[in-house]
Amino acid sequence: MPDKRVPDELDEYLRGASALSHQYQRESAPLPPHALDRWVQNAARLQPLKAPRRSQSLAPLAFAASVLLSVALVLAMVFGPPAAKKRADDKPQVLQVRMYRTVPPRAAVTSPRERNPAAWLEDISALRHAGRNSEADIEMRRFRSAYPDYLIPNSE
Amino acid sequence: MLLTMNLLDEDAGLMLRYRDGDAAAFSTLYAEYKGPLYRYLLRHVRNAGAAADLFQEVWSRLVAARARYEPRAKFATFLFHIAHNCAMDFFRRDVNLRGEIPAQDLDSPPLEPEVPEYQRPDRLAEFVEQQSALLAAVAALPPEQREAFLLREETGLSIEEIARVTNVPVETAKSRLRYAIRKLKKSLSPLQEPEALPLRTYARQPYA
Numbered sequence: 034m035p036d037k038r039v040p041d042e043l044d045e046y047l048r049g050a051s052a053l054s055h056q057y058q059r060e061s062a063p064l065p066p067h068a069l070d071r072w073v074q075n076a077a078r079l080q081p082l083k084a085p086r087r088s089q090s091l092a093p094l095a096f097a098a099s100v101l102l103s104v105a106l107v108l109a110m111v112f113g114p115p116a117a118k119k120r121a122d123d124k125p126q127v128l129q130v131r132m133y134r135t136v137p138p139r140a141a142v143t144s145p146r147e148r149n150p151a152a153w154l155e156d157i158s159a160l161r162h163a164g165r166n167s168e169a170d171i172e173m174r175r176f177r178s179a180y181p182d183y184l185i186p187n188s189e
Numbered sequence: 190m191l192l193t194m195n196l197l198d199e200d201a202g203l204m205l206r207y208r209d210g211d212a213a214a215f216s217t218l219y220a221e222y223k224g225p226l227y228r229y230l231l232r233h234v235r236n237a238g239a240a241a242d243l244f245q246e247v248w249s250r251l252v253a254a255r256a257r258y259e260p261r262a263k264f265a266t267f268l269f270h271i272a273h274n275c276a277m278d279f280f281r282r283d284v285n286l287r288g289e290i291p292a293q294d295l296d297s298p299p300l301e302p303e304v305p306e307y308q309r310p311d312r313l314a315e316f317v318e319q320q321s322a323l324l325a326a327v328a329a330l331p332p333e334q335r336e337a338f339l340l341r342e343e344t345g346l347s348i349e350e351i352a353r354v355t356n357v358p359v360e361t362a363k364s365r366l367r368y369a370i371r372k373l374k375k376s377l378s379p380l381q382e383p384e385a386l387p388l389r390t391y392a393r394q395p396y397a
Contacts, residue, residue: 043367047341047348053373056323057342065244073223073248077207077215165380 113149150180200264208255219248221354223270225343229269233276235316235328242277247272262353265344270354273336280332326376334369337362 045051153176160169176183200221226247231240246247250271258267320328327335333355340351352362 041362042370046366051370053323053370053377054342056377060321060324062224063228063231064224065241069227069241070219070223072245073219074216076245076249077219077252078202078212081370135279 148174148179150183153179154185192230198260198263199303200261201267204255204258204264204267205260208258215252218264222265226268229272229339229343230276232324232327233332233336236312237316239279243275246275250275252317253279263350265346266350269340269344269346273354273356276336289394322377323373326373329376330369330372334365334372337365338369338373341366 046054055117157169157172157176160166160172198216203214203218207218227240227244230243230247231237234240234243247268251268254271261267316328327338330338336355337351340346340354346354348363348366349359352359353367357363357365
């Protein structure tokens with residue numbers, strides 16, 4: 034549909050009635066070399082003719098995998114590793130003291146409740162053996178708050 | 190509207206057939222468009238070697254993209270949009286070309302660029318010498334005007350479609366084409382008054 038606002042000169046040209054256009058069409062019309070023709074035709078043929086199956090998609094599989102992974106992470110965060118069982122007798126456990134040259138590693142947990150009590154006590158003992166009693170006291174208070182019912186050997 | 194467009198554009202239908210595995214459909218498309226595409230590239234970049242490289246690149250991209258093809262426009266718009274992008278990439282590859290980007294004002298003279306290799310005076314003169322007066326005038330147009338003119342002449346695309354191919358507003362495409370035909374008329378000897386020429390049609394034109 035012609036745009037009535039188009040100037041006459043352009044309008045005439047767009048209608049195809051322009052001598053300029055007529056002259057251009059009379060110019061030579063070079064074609065690509067035959068070698069190019071062969072190259073393009075070969076390139077088009079070499080592509081697999083079978084179109085990709087549109088129904089196949091890895092998206093559902095990826096979604097399911099991400100859901101499973103998320104559930105596993107949540108369960109691990111909520112329940113954590115199994116807690117150490119209380120010993121039947123009152124004998125103090127022989128602790129294997131780990132001497133830390135640096136600050137003992139703290140588990141990347143979101144709350145004290147999720148830290149393994151046995152390992153936590155070992156860390157506290159290591160602090161005491163290293164002479165870092167103030168830190169050990171702080172950790173013990175945190176331990177007590179997290180595990181008020183945990184039976185701590187007399188050595189601690 | 191999309192269905193109507195598909196019914197009207199036979200070439201889009203051929204491309205869909207090629208997408209679905211019909212190699213003969215590609216041959217038909219290629220036979221129809223190889224001439225216009227080659228001439229568009231040749232007369233736009235003004236270098237036969239570069240035009241041949243770009244010609245390969247355009248078809249390669251089309252073949253590579255065929256699985257994702259959806260007829261949102263005429264096939265010619267689709268094909269020449271690829272060609273436009275290839276040409277733009279080619280121009281950008283030569284940093285000396287930055288000066289050829291025209292100023293905001295279309296009437297102002299083009300900036301004086303550092304000359305890229307393919308535009309060396311001797312190379313360009315050789316190309317222009319081989320052209321007629323009209324084609325030499327086309328070669329002398331600023332690139333955006335030259336492209337608008339070539340797209341119109343080689344494909345018959347409307348101004349709206351040319352705007353779509355070149356990623357500019359319709360008014361910009363219209364201005365470029367207007368300036369192009371004005372400059373070409375000025376640079377040529379007075380043209381005869383057109384007779385009652387038949388309306389241009391851009392249906393399939395058999396090329397030798």
